Amino acid sequence: MEQPQPQNPDQETGxxxxxxxxxxxxxxxxxxxxxxxxxxxxxxxMGDLGTYxxxxxxxxxxxxxxxxxxxxxTGIYNFVTGSIYxxxxxxxxxxxxxxxxxxNPNFNIPEVMAAGICTGGILLLLGLTGLMHLVYKxxxxxxxxxxxxxxxxxxxxxxxxxxxxxxxxxxxxxxGDRPWMGLDGLLLALICACFIIIVNxxxxxxxxxxxxxxxxxxxxxxxxxxxxxxxxxIASLPSAFLIFLLGLVLAVIRGPKAVKxxxxxxxxxxxxKISKHEWKEGFIKGTIPQLPLSILNSVIAVCKLSTDLFPNxxxxxxxxxxxxxxxxxxxxxxxxxxxxxxxxxxxxxxxFGGRTGGCVAxxxxxxxxxxxxxxxxxxxILDQFPVGVLGVLLLFAGIELAICCRDMNSKEECFVMLIxxxxxxxxxxxALGFLCxxxxxxxxxxxxxxxxxxxxxxWFH
Numbered sequence: 021m022e023q024p025q026p027q028n029p030d031q032e033t034g035x036x037x038x039x040x041x042x043x044x045x046x047x048x049x050x051x052x053x054x055x056x057x058x059x060x061x062x063x064x065x066m067g068d069l070g071t072y073x074x075x076x077x078x079x080x081x082x083x084x085x086x087x088x089x090x091x092x093x094t095g096i097y098n099f100v101t102g103s104i105y106x107x108x109x110x111x112x113x114x115x116x117x118x119x120x121x122x123x124n125p126n127f128n129i130p131e132v133m134a135a136g137i138c139t140g141g142i143l144l145l146l147g148l149t150g151l152m153h154l155v156y157k158x159x160x161x162x163x164x165x166x167x168x169x170x171x172x173x174x175x176x177x178x179x180x181x182x183x184x185x186x187x188x189x190x191x192x193x194x195x196g197d198r199p200w201m202g203l204d205g206l207l208l209a210l211i212c213a214c215f216i217i218i219v220n221x222x223x224x225x226x227x228x229x230x231x232x233x234x235x236x237x238x239x240x241x242x243x244x245x246x247x248x249x250x251x252x253x254i255a256s257l258p259s260a261f262l263i264f265l266l267g268l269v270l271a272v273i274r275g276p277k278a279v280k281x282x283x284x285x286x287x288x289x290x291x292x293k294i295s296k297h298e299w300k301e302g303f304i305k306g307t308i309p310q311l312p313l314s315i316l317n318s319v320i321a322v323c324k325l326s327t328d329l330f331p332n333x334x335x336x337x338x339x340x341x342x343x344x345x346x347x348x349x350x351x352x353x354x355x356x357x358x359x360x361x362x363x364x365x366x367x368x369x370x371x372f373g374g375r376t377g378g379c380v381a382x383x384x385x386x387x388x389x390x391x392x393x394x395x396x397x398x399x400x401i402l403d404q405f406p407v408g409v410l411g412v413l414l415l416f417a418g419i420e421l422a423i424c425c426r427d428m429n430s431k432e433e434c435f436v437m438l439i440x441x442x443x444x445x446x447x448x449x450x451a452l453g454f455l456c457x458x459x460x461x462x463x464x465x466x467x468x469x470x471x472x473x474x475x476x477x478x479w480f481h
Contacts, residue, residue, distance in 0.1 A: 052106030052377040061108075063258035064374020065383035068110045068365035070179065070414025073402060075113040076357060078122050078189035080399045083129055086355040087399050088287030091391030093356035097347050098384025101361070102377030104343065107330045109322075109380055110365025111347075114139065114358040116310040127305060129355065130298040135306025136348040136358025138299075139314055142307070144345025146315075147338050156320055156337035162433040163457040164324050165425040166440025167316045167450055168363055172425075174445060175364050175418025182411025183209045189403075198408060203270045209408030212263050216416055219259040220371065260372040260413060267409040268401075275404035287395035289354050310358075312451030318344055318360035325363045325424055329370055367424060368417025436461045 055061045079085040094111050101109040117135045121127045146152040181187075183206065185194035198206045272279055294302070319340050326335040344360050352358055369379055390398055428434045439460050444453025 048106075052103055053381050054376060055378045056375040057373070059258045059261075060373030061376060061379040061382060063261045064108055064369040064372045064379040065386075066260035066264045066413065067108075067368030067370070067372040067374060067417055068112065068362075068383075069264060070368065070410045070412070070417055071112055071175070071362070071365060073405065073410055074182070074187075074189060074407070074414075075115065075118045077399065077402050079113070079118055079132075079357060080396070081190035081403065082122055083132070085129065085132075085357060086287055086289075086396060088391045088395030089289050089355045090357045091387045091398070092286065092289075093347075093351040093354065094359055095384040095387030095389075095391060097351070097359060098380045098387065100384075101343055102379065102381035102384065104339070104377075105326075105333065105335050106377045107326055107333050107335060108366060108369035108374030108376070109326075109335075110362050110369060111359050111380070111384075112362040112365050114310050114314065114348075114360050116313050117306045117358050120305050120309065124305065127301065130292055130294045131302040131306060132358065133292045133352040133355065134294050134299045134302025135310060136302075136352035138303045138307040139310050139358065140345045140348025140352065142311060142345075143314060143319070143341045144349060147341030147345060150338060152315075152319060152337045152341040155315065156323060159320055159458075160436070160461050161324065162428060162436040163440050163454060163461060164316075164321055165428055165433075166437040166457050167444060167454060168321050168325065169422050169425045169437060169441040170444035170450065170453055171317055171321070171362075171364055172367070172418045172420070172422030173441070175421065176415055177418075179411040179413075179415035179418060182414065183213075183408050187407045203274050204406035204408055206408065208406065209412055212266075212409055212412045213415065215263065216259045216412065219257050220416075258373070263409060263412065267406050270406050270409075271401050271404040274406075275401065278400035278404055281397060281400055282394055283397040284393060285395060286392045291353055292355050309449075309451075312449075312454065314344065314360050316450050316454055317363055321363040322361045322366060325366055325421075328424060328427070329366070330375075363424075364417055364421045367421035368413070371416055371420035432464055436464065 076085070076087065076090060080087045097111045101111065114136060117132060117139070120135075121132050143152075146155070181194065184198055186196050186198050186204075187193075188195045198204070198209075200206045202208075319337055323335055323337045323340055326333065340361060347359050374380070425437060428437055436457055440453045440457030442453075443456040444450050
């Protein structure tokens, strides 16, 4: 018999190096940006705007955030992350930092950027050292689902406030009940919500079940075939894109002067100067409350949700932590809003049809063009955008994120998840909910030691 030839180490090295060759990288990027369906991906790109626009608009109006710079940098972030991951990975403002800035008159742009840089630096360090991967492995799925459920319900409740109440984003306050009629009336928002339900239903599973039923009826009755064709046409409509387009038209009608005041050309990009006091304030008031939310929702929950929705894609906690870190360590120096990924944005874009990196890459190119062509003057038209319509988009994004928690099969897992979600919502703190969830998980597992539960499998099932 012939002896097997020893493997040439040079050949093995060549194989490994080919993975990182420019041709291989270019091929992977091209695959990640391929559209499953142009209309579906375009529609999916609108799924995150219900979160993005209100926060950016509030900071621009109340703190004079450089909208043009933020659009340019977040557009680049969208395109790069879409190319890397091949999934509709969202780019959202850091909500806790934004909330502190809007509510605190002494927390201005330098403090905001200091908070973003510090948060990004810590996440970058956790990713590069591999500690984020360890955290990802140790956190039980029931606790992650609790954070997702809380975040989804929080989005949904905020969306209902947008729909029911007139919003003053500059002061982050409601300004009375929304009138039924008008270009930003309650009736318009309800019609938009009904339209999305008719087109999208409750999601892919119910649509597939209904198609199977229709196929069975098709053999029995020709009318079922006509109904199936009609439903197929309705389901193919880009509901979120059409609603966003309607919102833009109404914004122009509500504020025709805003269009005349457009100034063409990008905003000036300058390096933000941050004093020692601003670094201290940014870290204490911005980074400390933001960091738990970023770790749990922007990294851990995003990776778990991505694995659920796209099991064939490799989205690791290490890589997500690094990309979030780099976005802020670089962009915040130039005045771009601190940004992160978010499970709610991913759920929203998936809800409306986003399936590939091309979804967010397309959105990123649109942001980049708007930032370069119109700059900060775009805020005038965004200020006229119907808030009730944004609330509808945010509502379905939140519900989609909450629905992802339905895979808890045991009462024990549901128990931990619901306690974690309840504390997170009532205490308005993901960190507090996470802590309570971990403690409850520990106590529940302790009860089972000795009852068929060994110490070797103590923490995990």
